[in-house]
Amino acid sequence: MALLRVEDLKTYFQTDAGLVKAVDGVSFTVNEQEIVGVVGESGCGKSVSWLSVMSLINPPGKIIGGKVLFEGKNLLEYARNSPEMRAVRGAKISMIFQEPMTTLNPVLTVGEQVSEMLRWHLKMNDREARERTFHLMNLVGIPDAKNRYDDYPHQFSGGMRQRMMIVMAMSCNPRLVIADEPTTALDVTTQAQLLELLNDMVKEFQSSLVLITHNLGIVARYAHRIYVMYAGRVVEEGKVEDIFERPQHPYTINLLKCIPRLDEEEGRELEPILGLPPNLINMPPTCAFLPRCKYRTKRCAEKAWPPLSPVGPGHYTRCFLHNHAESRVNVNG
Numbered sequence: 001m002a003l004l005r006v007e008d009l010k011t012y013f014q015t016d017a018g019l020v021k022a023v024d025g026v027s028f029t030v031n032e033q034e035i036v037g038v039v040g041e042s043g044c045g046k047s048v049s050w051l052s053v054m055s056l057i058n059p060p061g062k063i064i065g066g067k068v069l070f071e072g073k074n075l076l077e078y079a080r081n082s083p084e085m086r087a088v089r090g091a092k093i094s095m096i097f098q099e100p101m102t103t104l105n106p107v108l109t110v111g112e113q114v115s116e117m118l119r120w121h122l123k124m125n126d127r128e129a130r131e132r133t134f135h136l137m138n139l140v141g142i143p144d145a146k147n148r149y150d151d152y153p154h155q156f157s158g159g160m161r162q163r164m165m166i167v168m169a170m171s172c173n174p175r176l177v178i179a180d181e182p183t184t185a186l187d188v189t190t191q192a193q194l195l196e197l198l199n200d201m202v203k204e205f206q207s208s209l210v211l212i213t214h215n216l217g218i219v220a221r222y223a224h225r226i227y228v229m230y231a232g233r234v235v236e237e238g239k240v241e242d243i244f245e246r247p248q249h250p251y252t253i254n255l256l257k258c259i260p261r262l263d264e265e266e267g268r269e270l271e272p273i274l275g276l277p278p279n280l281i282n283m284p285p286t287c288a289f290l291p292r293c294k295y296r297t298k299r300c301a302e303k304a305w306p307p308l309s310p311v312g313p314g315h316y317t318r319c320f321l322h323n324h325a326e327s328r329v330n331v332n333g
Contacts, residue, residue, distance in 0.1 A: 003208050004030040004053070004093075004176055009066035011045075011052045018281035022048045022061070024232040030176060035202070035209045037219030037240075039255070040229035043277055046212045047098075049229075050178045054095055055080045070176075091121040094169040096198075098181040100161035104153040110164045111137075111149030114171050121172045136167045139204075140197055159190040163197070170201050177202060180212045195222065216259055220244060225314075228252050231278050231288035234308065238315035248317040250293045287319070295321050 011023040023045045030036050038046050051057055053068050055075065068075040070093065078085040097103045105113055114136065115129035124132065130149070137145035140163040153161055162182065169177050179198060183191035199222055202209045211219055219226050219240065226243045228236040228251065236249040247253045257271040275292035278284065287305045290296050299320055308316040 001032050002029050003032050003034075003070070004028070005067075005069040006049070006053060007067040007069070009049060009052055009068065010064050011048050011057055012062060012064055014060045014062070015281075020280045021232055021283060022280060023052060024283075026066075026229070026232070026234055028227060028234075030208050030210060033202075033206055033208055034225065035199075035211065035223045037223035037226040038210060038212045038229060039214060039216055039219055039226060041214065041273075041277060043280075044229040045232040046229055047180050050095070050180065050210060050212060054089055054093060054178070055085050056095075087121075090117055090174075091172045092174055093176045093178065094172070094174040096162075096165050096169045096177065096179040096182045098184045100158075100165045101153060103165065104161060106153055109150045109152055110156065111151075114164070114168050117168060117171050132171070133167070136171060137164075139201070140164075140166050141193075142167075158186055159194065162186065162194055166194070166198055166201060170205055170207070173205055174207055176208045176210070178210045178212070181214075182211075183218075216244075216255060228255070231283065232280060233288070233305075233318065235289070235319070236317045237308070238312070242312060242315045246312070246315070248311050248315070249289075249319045250295045250321070251289050252317075254292075297321070 006026065006028040009023055009026045010021070013020040013022055026045065026049050028036070028049070038049070040046055048057070048061070052063050053075070055078065057063055063076060066076065070088065075085065075088060104110065111130070111133050114133045115126070118124045118129035118132055119126070133149060134145045137148065142148055142160060142163055156164065165182070182198065183194055186194065195218060198209070211223055213219060223240055225239055226237065227234050228243070228249065230251050236243065236247070236252045243252060244256065247256055254271070254273045258273065260270060273292060278288045278291075284290070285304050287293070287300055290300055293300070297320070303320065306318055306320055308318050311317050
């Protein structure tokens with residue numbers, strides 16, 4: 001059953017250089033207790049899409065079209081700071097941002113920042129909010145929670161700050177958690193610990209999770225379905241096994257060929273994606289990946305970028321060449 005349905009979302013930024021179509025007709029679905037991965041290069045529209053869902057787009061950005069259907073209501077009908085949107089944001093849909101030091105308030109203790117949410121959304125008194133914060137801090141592995149409650153963000157390490165972000169995100173038992181590059185700038189060991197922790201937390205609270213990342217290894221381990229984005233649009237979507245074993249869009253194929261594999265022969269070089277993403281101000285009418293695509297044909301240069309088309313049960317791609325023999329490769333081993 002669909003918990004969240006995003007339909008034809010468009011978010012543009014008016015700049016001195018022109019209109020940047022950061023998100024241009026994107027659609028997503030997140031089901032109950034499902035983990036969805038959203039992957040793509042930097043600048044492809046991943047974060048902007050989900051900030052739009054949360055109504056957190058600042059000028060010069062503006063959501064100009066689409067629907068965000070959650071619990072039967074279109075969240076885009078609510079003003080950004082309306083009581084209706086505030087009741088959803090943090091309580092029913094929460095977000096873990098990339099950099100906790102730009103999210104946590106440096107002049108408030110970490111415990112007070114969590115307790116404030118509990119008092120606001122769950123109407124707890126001071127004692128109840130404090131006790132629940134202790135409990136959550138213990139759940140995410142923060143030692144000596146009662147004493148660390150009164151510490152400030154700068155007194156925590158990067159990994160501990162990110163654990164507090166998970167505490168804040170899960171504090172009100174949200175139905176949906178959006179994790180935007182939740183392990184950025186952390187070492188590999190800490191990344192693995194935090195991802196396992198986040199996975200365990202959403203299972204315990206029976207929440208759905210959206211993992212926004214450029215790391216395909218993360219979504220391979222945790223996600224049930226994947227959306228691949230390029231130049232402000234979804235170019236492929238499907239179950240994890242379909243995306244990794246039967247990728248249909250050349251961009252997805254190239255992304256997977258950038259990943260080292262343990263079962264590969266020694267000495268094989270990774271294949272980078274040559275070229276640069278398109279300028280979102282002057283988008284071509286044809287496929288945006290055309291200049292970088294080694295499978296391109298004359299038809300690709302003459303026709304408009306095709307819509308998402310089914311290539312299997314629950315598997316869609318935005319490409320004329322989805323039946324190309326070379327695309328049906330097993331890149332997962």
